[in-house]
Amino acid sequence: MDAQRFIIIAIDGGAASGKSSTSRGLRDRFSLLRVDTGSFYRSITLTLLNADIEPKSDQNLADALEGLKLETIIENGDAMISIDGWIPDESIRSERVNHHVSEYAALPEVRKRLLEYQRNQVQVAKANGFAGMIMEGRDIGSVIFPEADVKLYLQADPEARALRRAKEGIVDSMTKRDRIDSTRKNAPLMRPEGSILIDSSHMTLDEVIEEAGKHIEAVLKRD
Secondary structure: OOOOOOEEEEEEEOOOOOHHHHHHHHHHHHOEEEEEHHHHHHHHHHHHHHOOOOOOOOHHHHHHHHOOOEEEEEEOOEEEEEEOOEOOOHHHHOHHHHHHHHHHHOOHHHHHHHHHHHHOHHHHHHHOOOOEEEEEEOOHHHHHOOOOOEEEEEEOOHHHHHHHHHHHOOOOOHHHHHHHHHHOOOOOOOOOOOOEEEEOOOOOHHHHHHHHHHHHHHHHHHO
16 A cells, blocks of 8 residues: 555445444555444443433533543554543443434434544544544445545345344344434435445455455555
8 A cells, every 4th residue: 555645435334234344354454543433422322321311402412412522542453432531341332322322323413523523533543654544334425424535335134134243242123223323314324425335145254355455455556
């Protein structure tokens, strides 16, 4: 990879479509800073739940969000959000958070609070010497970085997704989350314009990474 070329890669898709595993593989292959925006929303969700802030647009929510100090810590090539000095742990993957995260993520105030923070991860990546950044989520190629160099959209059939969740030991209502994420007025889950569709239902992880990697390499060679 050209040392002067900084590349931005966006990966969107629903739960258990393969975003996280694919982004980890591409992170290592191309020396990228990996940003899992889902962990950001999970962390905000847990913070608000612990503060007894309900998932609705009101002054309590606005005040709580305004008071949060957001910073970034890098661990093993991943950008980790720090909220008021707290670095999230496995508690953000709990059933409680799984149940509520889409409700909080649908709130315009929450998305607005994280918008510039997410976009600022490019500067974090550059400042720390990464060759680029790969960001995964549900509105990356459509809202956060519509100008991304490579936009990937991962999908998988319901059976494959349910099996992956079961193997991970995660209790998650994917149908409910997909419905909320796809129908919210603010930054809904959608396939971004110009994105590359990869159906991972019957592909191995290595095959998905190889397929995505070809598109990244094509952009790098073209430049």
